[in-house]
Amino acid sequence: MTQYILSIDQGTSSSRAILFDRDGNSAFTAQQEFPQYFPNDGWVEHDPDEIWQSVFATVTEVLSKLSPDDTVVGIGITNQRETTVVWDRATGKPVYRAIVWQDRRTAEFCQQLHADGYEAPVQSKTGLLIDPYFSATKVRWILDHVEGARDRAERGELAFGTIDTYLLWRLTLGQSHRTDATNASRTMLFNIHEQAWDEELLKLFNVPASVLPEVCDSAADFGMCDARLFGKAMPVLSMIGDQQAALVGQTCFKQGMAKSTYGTGCFMIVNTGDKALVSDNRLLTTVGYRLKGKTTYALEGSIFVAGAAVQWLRDGLKLIAHASDSEAMVESINLDHGVYLVPAFTGLGAPYWDPDARGALLGLTRDTGIKEIVAATLQSVCYQTKDLLCAMEADGQALQSLRVDGGMVGNNWVMQFLADILGTTVERPRITETTALGAAYLAGLHAGVYGSLEELSELWGCEQRFQPELAKEQRAQLYQGWLQAVKRVMSDTVLR
Numbered sequence: 001m002t003q004y005i006l007s008i009d010q011g012t013s014s015s016r017a018i019l020f021d022r023d024g025n026s027a028f029t030a031q032q033e034f035p036q037y038f039p040n041d042g043w044v045e046h047d048p049d050e051i052w053q054s055v056f057a058t059v060t061e062v063l064s065k066l067s068p069d070d071t072v073v074g075i076g077i078t079n080q081r082e083t084t085v086v087w088d089r090a091t092g093k094p095v096y097r098a099i100v101w102q103d104r105r106t107a108e109f110c111q112q113l114h115a116d117g118y119e120a121p122v123q124s125k126t127g128l129l130i131d132p133y134f135s136a137t138k139v140r141w142i143l144d145h146v147e148g149a150r151d152r153a154e155r156g157e158l159a160f161g162t163i164d165t166y167l168l169w170r171l172t173l174g175q176s177h178r179t180d181a182t183n184a185s186r187t188m189l190f191n192i193h194e195q196a197w198d199e200e201l202l203k204l205f206n207v208p209a210s211v212l213p214e215v216c217d218s219a220a221d222f223g224m225c226d227a228r229l230f231g232k233a234m235p236v237l238s239m240i241g242d243q244q245a246a247l248v249g250q251t252c253f254k255q256g257m258a259k260s261t262y263g264t265g266c267f268m269i270v271n272t273g274d275k276a277l278v279s280d281n282r283l284l285t286t287v288g289y290r291l292k293g294k295t296t297y298a299l300e301g302s303i304f305v306a307g308a309a310v311q312w313l314r315d316g317l318k319l320i321a322h323a324s325d326s327e328a329m330v331e332s333i334n335l336d337h338g339v340y341l342v343p344a345f346t347g348l349g350a351p352y353w354d355p356d357a358r359g360a361l362l363g364l365t366r367d368t369g370i371k372e373i374v375a376a377t378l379q380s381v382c383y384q385t386k387d388l389l390c391a392m393e394a395d396g397q398a399l400q401s402l403r404v405d406g407g408m409v410g411n412n413w414v415m416q417f418l419a420d421i422l423g424t425t426v427e428r429p430r431i432t433e434t435t436a437l438g439a440a441y442l443a444g445l446h447a448g449v450y451g452s453l454e455e456l457s458e459l460w461g462c463e464q465r466f467q468p469e470l471a472k473e474q475r476a477q478l479y480q481g482w483l484q485a486v487k488r489v490m491s492d493t494v495l496r
Contacts, residue, residue, distance in 0.1 A: 162241075
């Protein structure tokens with residue numbers, strides 16, 4: 001008999017279900033992509049039912065691999081953060097598609113809040129900058145634009161949740177309406193110092209308290225997955241936003257430890273311990289995780305487009321057939337080919353926070369070919385990480401090394417260039433599925449499979465270290481070219 005932990009990793013472009021054993025090894029994995037919808041410029045939506053169906057299908061598939069004597073001790077959920085769902089409490093039916101974290105439709109409202117002087121008070125409570133990225137303005141938009149939604153919300157008929165909350169509702173057949181502190185901290189409605197929904201913020205964004213879920217620790221008794229779904233009842237023991245889950249999966253439990261995840265976007269987080277540091281460089285203060293009522297904070301930089309840029313090469317430009325083709329294509333290219341891609345397809349995230357910026361390909365000549373465009377796309381991810389590192393260092397958070405994970409880290413060329421442009425050691429772990437692993441670790445911690453965070457730290461192992469090899473002068477020259485390229489795409493309002 002083998003004990004497993006089921007991790008549900010619900011991402012921006014696909015859902016995965018993974019069964020982990022006690023040592024953190026993935027025994028069985030299933031993955032399913034789902035459609036993306038772009039109804040207007042800068043709008044990004046998902047169908048919540050299609051997300052649920054992808055989760056249901058992948059969980060069903062991995063559970064079918066179990067032997068009769070095997071057991072699932074619990075479920076951990078990790079999710080794309082900020083993506084917003086509002087649904088009917090009686091039927092579970094969403095009143096509108098999920099508005100995705102990348103969506104920029106509320107940019108004008110956010111600009112008005114800036115102009116009215118709300119940035120400082122919002123940041124002091126939430127650790128966040130006012131931006132369409134976060135859930136608050138998305139909830140407001142749904143309630144204001146779906147006929148009858150605001151009245152129904154006021155009557156207590158509707159529920160709001162990020163994807164973790166929506167999945168929990170479906171898994172428990174409507175019995176649990178809960179979230180965890182990490183996901184709550186990304187809504188722009190949650191006071192991260194008091195660890196509670198904030199009445200002043202609810203009033204500012206015109207969101208009724210009746211729609212909000214209960215906020216729990218990241219490892220807790222969230223509810224029981226109903227036996228009618230998968231043939232067995234299973235407790236949901238952890239919920240945590242995807243980037244914080246990767247922080248846990250990388251076992252960055254000590255202050256100053258940092259990880260960077262390369263998925264659809266790129267997210268760098270450094271553990272700041274029990275102090276919620278305020279960034280002077282437009283980074284975000286957020287909840288890293290909350291266990292047994294104790295909050296660990298983090299400083300985060302968010303990049304909207306990383307792996308999504310490679311998807312664009314594949315699906316939009318059709319320059320590559322598979323994402324994995326990119327590495328061989330650029331292996332022999334000179335790093336200073338002169339082409340820069342700024343992938344501001346849905347605006348720029350940290351440290352620029354320019355929702356009106358749009359992407360550009362700069363430095364093209366008659367000599368430019370597919371290889372240069374592919375290389376510029378891959379390098380753009382590393383340059384954006386350098387932006388975050390510079391901001392963190394300016395905030396007093398120096399890094400000795402960086403632990404990396406996510407789909408792109410299997411590309412050795414990208415990892416070497418990342419080490420080169422950062423000028424720091426990049427560590428790729430033995431297990432790169434750290435987002436799903438983090439949720440599994442927390443579920444196992446709550447189930448008693450693991451005794452402590454220290455025990456989890458002992459499970460982490462490095463598969464490969466990439467050391468910087470680029471001369472300091474060339475590093476500076478390449479990065480200066482990137483900064484000039486970014487300046488070319490930024491909107492006039494931000495440049496002023």
